[in-house]
Every structure is written in structure tokens, then in C-alpha cells.
Amino acid sequence: MSPASVFVCLSLTLLSDYPVIRVKPDNSGVVTDGVKHSMNPFCEIAVEEAVKLKEKKFIKEVVAVSCGPTQVTETIRTALAMGCDRGIHVEVSGKDYEAMGPLQIAKIFAALAKKEEASLVILGKQAIDDDCNQTGQMTAALLDWPQGTFASEVTIDGEKVKVVREIDGGLETIKISMPAVLTADLRLNTPRYATLPNIMKAKKKKIANMKPADLGVDMVSRVEVLRVDEPPTRLAGVKVETVDDLVAKLKANGTI
Amino acid sequence: MAALFKARKALGLCGCRSLSSLAGLPEMHQMMRQTCRDYADRELAPIAGKLDKEHLFPAQQVRELGAMGVMAVEVPEALGGAGMDYLAYSLAVEEISRGCGSTGCVVSVNNSLYIGPILKFGTPEQKDQWITPFTTGEKVGCFALSEPGNGSDAGAASTLARQEGGEWVLNGTKAWISNCWDASATVVFATTDKSLKHKGISAFLVPMPHPGLSLGKKEDKLGIRANSTANLILEDCRIPLGNMLGPRGSGFKIAMQTLDGGRIGIASQALGIAQAALDCAVDYAHKRTAFGAPIGKLQAVQFKLADMAVAVESARLLTWKAAMLKDAKKPFTKEAAMAKLSASEAATFCGHQSIQVLGGMGYVTDMPAERHYRDARITEIYEGTSEIQRLVIAGQLLKEYVP
Numbered sequence: 001m002s003p004a005s006v007f008v009c010l011s012l013t014l015l016s017d018y019p020v021i022r023v024k025p026d027n028s029g030v031v032t033d034g035v036k037h038s039m040n041p042f043c044e045i046a047v048e049e050a051v052k053l054k055e056k057k058f059i060k061e062v063v064a065v066s067c068g069p070t071q072v073t074e075t076i077r078t079a080l081a082m083g084c085d086r087g088i089h090v091e092v093s094g095k096d097y098e099a100m101g102p103l104q105i106a107k108i109f110a111a112l113a114k115k116e117e118a119s120l121v122i123l124g125k126q127a128i129d130d131d132c133n134q135t136g137q138m139t140a141a142l143l144d145w146p147q148g149t150f151a152s153e154v155t156i157d158g159e160k161v162k163v164v165r166e167i168d169g170g171l172e173t174i175k176i177s178m179p180a181v182l183t184a185d186l187r188l189n190t191p192r193y194a195t196l197p198n199i200m201k202a203k204k205k206k207i208a209n210m211k212p213a214d215l216g217v218d219m220v221s222r223v224e225v226l227r228v229d230e231p232p233t234r235l236a237g238v239k240v241e242t243v244d245d246l247v248a249k250l251k252a253n254g255t256i
Numbered sequence: 257m258a259a260l261f262k263a264r265k266a267l268g269l270c271g272c273r274s275l276s277s278l279a280g281l282p283e284m285h286q287m288m289r290q291t292c293r294d295y296a297d298r299e300l301a302p303i304a305g306k307l308d309k310e311h312l313f314p315a316q317q318v319r320e321l322g323a324m325g326v327m328a329v330e331v332p333e334a335l336g337g338a339g340m341d342y343l344a345y346s347l348a349v350e351e352i353s354r355g356c357g358s359t360g361c362v363v364s365v366n367n368s369l370y371i372g373p374i375l376k377f378g379t380p381e382q383k384d385q386w387i388t389p390f391t392t393g394e395k396v397g398c399f400a401l402s403e404p405g406n407g408s409d410a411g412a413a414s415t416l417a418r419q420e421g422g423e424w425v426l427n428g429t430k431a432w433i434s435n436c437w438d439a440s441a442t443v444v445f446a447t448t449d450k451s452l453k454h455k456g457i458s459a460f461l462v463p464m465p466h467p468g469l470s471l472g473k474k475e476d477k478l479g480i481r482a483n484s485t486a487n488l489i490l491e492d493c494r495i496p497l498g499n500m501l502g503p504r505g506s507g508f509k510i511a512m513q514t515l516d517g518g519r520i521g522i523a524s525q526a527l528g529i530a531q532a533a534l535d536c537a538v539d540y541a542h543k544r545t546a547f548g549a550p551i552g553k554l555q556a557v558q559f560k561l562a563d564m565a566v567a568v569e570s571a572r573l574l575t576w577k578a579a580m581l582k583d584a585k586k587p588f589t590k591e592a593a594m595a596k597l598s599a600s601e602a603a604t605f606c607g608h609q610s611i612q613v614l615g616g617m618g619y620v621t622d623m624p625a626e627r628h629y630r631d632a633r634i635t636e637i638y639e640g641t642s643e644i645q646r647l648v649i650a651g652q653l654l655k656e657y658v659p
Contacts, residue, residue, distance in 0.1 A: 038290075074283070081287055194291045196325030196338030196348075203284055 005061040008050045008084060009109050009135070010045070010075050011040040011127045025229050030129075039075045042124025044082075046184040050122050051083035051152060058156040061085045063116065067108050069093040073207060080202035080236040081194035085238040087207035088112065091218065096212075104212070106138035110169065111215035113143060118179065120161070125183040126129040126149055136183035146176035149183040288340065289347040296355025304356035304515035308627050311474070312387060313438045314359050314482055321359075322393015326352065327366050331375060333398075335383055336391035342517070343579040346524040348573075353528025354535075357631030358482030360528055362396060364521035365434050369639075370397025373443055373459065373514040373515030377502035386461050396441035399518075400430035400488050400518075401511050407432070408644050410445075411508060415490060415608065417446035423494045424460060426468070430488040432638070436471055437484035439464050444490070445507045455546040457507035461499045468493030476527035479630030517582065518639045519592040523575040523599035526635035530568045530603040533610035533628040537561060538622075540614050551613070560609045567602035574598050590652035596635075 022031045050062045064079035066072045068088040076087035090108050092100055113121050121143075126133035140147035148154070148163030150186075152171065155162040165172045190205050194202075212219050240246045250256045260535030281289065299317060307314055321327055329345035331337020338344075345367060351359025374386050389395050406412040426446050436442070441463050449456030462469060502510050538561055541552030551557050553596025575595040581588035607629035611618030618625040636642045 074287075077283065077293075078287060078290075093270065193295050193324055195321075195323065196288055196291075196329060196344070197333060197339055198286055199287050199291065200333075200339055202287070 005063055005116060006050045006053065006059045006117050006122060007063050007065055007109070007113055007116070007118040008043070008047050008079065009105075009121060009123045010043040010047070010066040010072075010079060011105075011124060011135075023228055023230050027206050027229060029225065029228050035037060037071060039078055040112055040127050040129075042122050042126060042128070042184055042186070043075075044060055044124075044191040045186070045188050045215075046122045046124050046182075046191045047079045047082050047084065049151075049182075049184055050120075051192075052189065053120075053154070053156065054083065054085075059120070063088060063118070065090070065109065065112060067092050067105055067177035067212075069097055076207055077202055079196060079206045081199045082192060082200065084205075086205055089207050090215070091211050096219045100219065101221055101223055102132045102134035102138055103223075104217065104219050104221065106135050107217045108212055108215060109135070109139045111217055112140070113179075115215065120178060121145075121181045123181070123183050123184050136181055140181035143179070143181070144180050145181050147181045147183070148174060148176055150185040151182050152185050152187045154182060154188065195203075264478065281343075284340075285344055285347060288344050289351055291324070292348045292351035293354070295321070295324065295454055296351050300355030300359055304358075304482075305621065305624065305627065307356060307358060308479075308631075309481075309621070311481045313484060314356070314362070315438070317356075317359060317574075318362055318396065319393040321352070321363060322391065325391075326363060327388070327393045327396070328371060328391035329367055329388060331371060331391055332354060336388045337371075341579075341583040342520065344577060345584055346520055346575055346579040349521050349524035350528040350531070350575075353525040354532045356482065357525065357529045357530075357532075357628070358480040360525040361480050361483045362435060362438075364518070364525050365398060368518035368521040369399035369514060370439075370441070372517050373399075373501060373510050374461070376513065377459070377506075377510055381498075381637060382461065382501065390441070392533075392576065396435055396438055397411050398433050398435040398439040398442045398488075399514070400436075400442050400444040401432050402430060402432045404429055404431045404487070405598045408641055410511060411457070413445055413447050413454075413457050413507075413581070415444070415446040415627070416450075417448050417458060417460065419492075419497070422497055424497060424499065426460065426462070426490040426495070428490050429472075430490070431489045432475075432485055434483055434485050434638070436464075436486050436488055442488065442639040444488070444503060445511055446490075448504055448507075452505060454508040455505050457511075458504050459501040459507040459510045461501055462490075462495055463491065466493060467494070477634070479633055515639055516589050516592050519596035519645075520575060520578050520588075521584065522635055522639045523578070523592075523595040526596075526599035526603035526632065527568060527572050527575060529632045529635070530564075530571070530599070530606040533553075533603070533606040533625060534561070534564045534568055536623065536625050536628065537564065537606075537610040537613040540617070544614075557613055560613055564606045564609050567598075567605050571595065571599035571602040590649055593640070593645040593648040596640065597642055597649070599659065600632075600635035600642060602636050604629075607632035 001006045024031055053059050054062050062084040064076050064084040066076050076089055079086055094230050123136040136149055150166045152166045153162045153164035160175050160177050161180055162175050325338030326348050329340050329348055333339040349360055349364050390397050400438035405414055417424050417426050442460050444460045445457055447456050448458045468491050470489045475485040541557050542550055543549050547590055578588050578591035578595040581591055599615050610625045611629055614623055614625050617623050
């Protein structure tokens with residue numbers, strides 16, 4: 001039985017090379033109004049992998065999913081232009097969106113994956129704005145599915161998926177049964193540019209709309225952000241003449 | 257008022273304070289612009305300096321752009337193109353030129369000057385043979401109108417074409433032909449009936465290479481150096497009768513109509529170069545400190561940046577308007593000329609001021625400012641000099657005001 005549909009779950013993040021990200025005056029978070037957002041780079045890699053698997057005929061359909069305000073449909077459209085077949089936009093806005101964290105997102109993705117009978121859920125390993133690296137793992141746990149995280153190579157072998165994972169010690173190869181959750185790491189592939197004809201075709205592809213309540217997901221956050229601060233300004237260093245001086249200074253500092 | 261809102265909505269101009277932000281354009285155009293911008297930032301900008309220094313034609317990038325559909329934006333999908341409109345084409349050329357001015361020229365010449373006339377005046381067989389292979393980036397075309405003896409004076413074409421047996425025989429020299437050393441075909445304009453003057457010029461399709469067609473030495477240019485420019489020499493060049501494009505004697509009309517559209521392409525190229533120069537200057541103004549603060553705090557610099565931004569933005573609006581008029585199949589000759597005139601002058605202005613903001617750093621090849629300055633200069637010359645543009649605009653204006 002070849003896997004029917006693959007869900008690629010996308011995240012909309014603050015653009016990484018935007019010149020200045022500022023902390024809000026009340027230290028409750030980072031200023032997002034008017035800051036350019038785009039698809040999370042690891043999610044682009046996830047989309048590319050899913051589309052590649054479809055081109056190799058391992059899977060029949062790729063569905064791009066994302067949670068958030070209306071802005072998020074642009075991200076889904078980009079995924080459609082890269083080759084996904086259809087999209088699902090789970091609308092979360094206002095206070096719910098500000099409080100939305102990996103757990104709520106994972107609950108939504110898990111509910112959708114179950115509802116649509118997905119065989120594979122592929123996500124980026126982490127979002128570059130919050131660096132949580134939790135959504136994929138939580139989704140797998142909620143679904144009680146095996147997970148292949150930090151994937152740098154994915155091969156489908158019958159009913160199983162062989163995943164080469166990037167770990168601190170090197171590369172680890174595992175084989176997991178489907179349905180499964182995978183998270184994409186940097187070296188998995190190089191995402192394609194959306195071609196102009198595909199952008200035109202994306203216009204006709206469907207994006208379904210729904211709310212978390214439709215999936216029976218409660219969006220209440222168990223996490224309260226107390227404070228967001230800028231990293232401390234780098235202080236000037238001190239130059240020393242000899243290694244002995246260095247050791248003496250470090251000792252005086254209490255560092256050693 | 258209701259009609260005005262409807263019109264604004266149709267033009268996608270509702271709700272945007274600055275059309276330079278992506279918020280003003282329809283979604284498809286925004287996506288297309290973003291993909292071209294990403295490509296230019298990641299694949300073109302890093303190599304543009306090298307392409308310029310070594311006069312290298314970006315063959316691989318042209319193939320990649322072809323795969324994306326950028327080499328044939330307006331061509332219908334059935335013929336292998338992207339099937340988008342002229343506004344999308346203008347956006348694509350601007351973004352590509354922002355990365356590399358020479359590559360922008362290759363894209364513009366292929367789309368507007370080579371494919372353009374064949375799309376409009378070609379027979380279905382000609383379209384299949386001369387357009388489809390040129391949509392993928394594997395092959396590019398060129399446009400041969402200017403001659404050593406006449407540039408602006410296009411009606412005085414001295415290249416001759418005579419019918420001999422079942423063939424046309426072309427003789428003459430064409431000058432300043434962009435892309436020619438890398439092209440696989442050309443649209444050539446030659447006189448078929450000298451007595452009819454400019455109504456005796458016809459257009460022909462010639463494959464390259466071809467017996468009787470040779471290329472002069474590559475010109476050593478000030479800018480857009482990755483793009484080849486040379487003479488095209490025709491010596492008893494024989495082509496089948498079926499290679500005539502459009503009716504006999506319609507060559508001048510074809511050339512003028514092609515250049516109308518080409519002007520929007522060159523305006524877009526100029527916009528890209530101008531924007532790149534502006535971006536370079538603003539970035540430097542943030543980073544360079546003098547008199548105890550970033551130079552962006554100095555009014556002298558701020559005034560320059562403001563003038564540059566106004567020049568680019570107003571030229572961009574003119575260019576978009578010309579493109580939208582063309583897409584709506586309305587007359588756009590005047591607007592296209594205005595677009596090309598303002599955009600090319602904006603490009604040279606921004607190139608100049610960008611070097612000024614960078615000071616000494618602007619004069620050396622370590623920074624791209626000097627390349628933008630050099631690339632910008634040609635936009636005021638080719639596809640109709642600024643002087644010709646002014647004549648076109650005045651001509652149209654005078655026609656509109658019947659006393």
C-alpha cells in the first residue's frame with residue numbers, strides 16, 4: 001500500500017535577515033507589526049522533500065497546512081506553487097495567535113493528520129523565530145506515531161521510512177513504520193524556486209479554511225511568557241600580555 | 257467616485273501607501289516577484305561582480321531562469337511559456353536586474369525584442385519553430401535593427417533583402433546587437449523595396465549560426481559586460497521565403513511596436529539597477545560613521561537618498577502603468593516612452609549618487625556601486641535614446657491636443 005497523503009506543516013516566521021528586531025516596550029514580546037514575514041526556511045525544506053517524494057511517485061498527494069492569521073495563506077500559496085496539491089488554513093488570530101505555542105499547534109496538526117488519514121507528517125525541525133524544536137516531536141507523541149527528527153536523508157522503503165538523522169555524534173540511521181512524523185534539517189535538500197507556470201497553477205489549487213474549534217482543539221496556553229529582553233550588549237574585552245596574566249585575571253573574576 | 261474605486265481595485269492599487277511594498281500588487285504577482293527576488297539575491301548578486309569583471313555570459317543562470325519560466329513570461333503555456341502578463345514580466349526583469357544588470361538585459365532582449373515580435377506577428381508554424389525552443393533558457397534570441405549608419409534613424413535601413421529563386425538573400429551589417437554571441441536566432445530588419453523608404457522594410461527570422469551570417473568582434477563596453485554586443489554581418493545570407501515575419505513592408509511597423517513593449521522591459525531593467533544602487537547607498541549610510549554618527553544622520557546624505565527613492569518610485573509607477581495599459585490592450589506608446597525615459601534617468605541618477613554616498617568606497621570594485629553606475633548608463637541609450645523618447649512623448653501629446 002503506497003502512502004496516500006503527506007501533510008507538510010508550515011510555519012510563518014519573522015524574516016531572518018530583517019535588519020532590526022525590536023523588543024516591545026512592555027517586554028511582553030517582540031514587535032511583529034509591519035515586520036516582513038515569510039515561510040520558515042526549515043519548512044521550505046520540508047515542502048521540497050514532500051514534493052520530491054511525490055515526484056518519485058512514493059506518495060499521491062501533498063497537503064500544505066498552517067495555523068495562524070490570514071497572512072498565513074500566502075505561505076500556503078507559496079507551498080502550492082512549489083508543488084503541493086492543496087492547502088488547509090487553520091485560522092488562529094488575535095490573542096489566541098499571540099499565545100499559540102508548539103503544544104497547541106501540535107494538537108491541531110495531530111487532529112488534522114488523524115482526520116485526513118495522513119501517512120506522513122513532515123515539518124521543519126524548528127521555527128527560526130522561537131527556536132523551540134518541539135512541534136514535530138509533540139505531534140508524534142499526540143498521535144502515538146514514530147518520529148524521525150533532524151532528517152538529513154529520507155528514503156521510503158515499502159511500509160517503512162529510513163531516516164538518516166543529524167545528531168551531535170554524527171549521523172544516525174533509523175527505520176520507522178508509517179504513519180510517521182518527520183522533521184527536516186538543513187541538509188535534507190535545497191528547496192526549489194517556485195516557477196512562474198506553477199505560481200499560475202497554484203491560483204487554481206484549493207485552500208480549505210477551518211478553526212481549531214472545528215478540530216476540537218482547545219487553544220489555552222499552559223505557558224505564560226513572563227518577560228522578553230534583548231541580549232545584553234557586548235562589553236569590551238580586556239587585553240592581557242601573558243598567559244599568566246590571563247589565568248590570574250580569570251581567577252580574580254571567579255571564572256576558574 | 258464609485259467608478260474610481262472600481263478602477264483602482266482593478267489596477268490592484270487599493271489600500272497601499274507605497275507601491276514599492278508588495279502590498280499593492282495582486283497575489284500572483286507578489287509571489288512571482290518574490291521568487292524572482294529570491295533567485296536574484298541568492299544566485300545572481302553573488303556572482304554579478306565576477307560576470308562583469310570577466311565578461312562571462314551567465315549560461316547556467318539563463319537555463320535556470322528558463323526553467324522558472326522567466327525567459328518567456330508572456331508566452332502562452334501551450335508554446336512553453338509562463339502565460340503571465342506584461343506587469344509580471346516587468347516585475348521579473350526588475351528583480352533579476354537588481355541582482356545582475358547584464359542578466360536582466362539577456363532576459364529583456366529575449367522576451368521583448370526576440371519573442372515579442374514573433375508572438376505578435378508570427379504564423380503558428382513560426383511560433384512553434386522560433387518561440388518554443390527559446391522558452392527554456394537553452395537558447396536565446398536577439399534583435400537586429402540598428403546599423404553602423406543608423407541607430408535612431410531606423411527608417412534608413414541599408415541592409416537589403418532580395419528574392420532569388422525560392423529564397424531571400426540578405427546583405428548588410430547590423431550594429432550593437434545585444435546577446436548576439438550567445439544567440440541561436442535573430443529577428444533582422446532589411447529593406448525589400450528601397451523606393452518605399454521606411455514602408456519598404458521587412459522583418460526576417462534567421463537561425464544562428466547560418467551560412468552567410470557572421471559576427472563582428474565583441475564590443476568592450478562600459479557596462480552590462482556579461483552580455484555580448486557585436487556587429488552582425490550578412491553576406492549573401494540565404495533563408496527560405498517562409499522566414500519572413502509578418503507581411504512584406506511591415507518591418508518598420510513591427511520594429512516600432514516591438515520597441516514600445518521593449519521599452520517597458522528596459523525601464524524595468526533600469527529600475528532594478530536603480531534600486532540596487534539605492535539599496536547599496538542606504539545600507540552604507542547605516543554602517544559608515546563619520547563625525548561621530550552613521551552618515552545616514554547627515555542631511556546631505558538624507559537628501560540624496562530621498563531624491564533617489566523618489567526617482568525610482570515614480571519611474572516604477574510609470575512603468576507599471578505602461579505595463580498595465582499594455583495588458584488591458586489600450587494604447588501605451590506614450591506611457592512606455594515616459595517609463596523608459598524616467599527609469600533610465602533614475603538609474604543613472606541613482607548610480608551616480610550612490611557612488612557619491614559611498615565616497616571613495618564607491619569608486620572601487622570592492623563595492624557594487626561602480627558597477628551599477630556603469631550598467632545604468634546604457635539604459636539611456638539603447639531601445640530608443642532619451643532624446644527619441646522625448647520626441648515620442650511630445651508627438652503623442654501634440655496628437656492628443658487638437659486645437
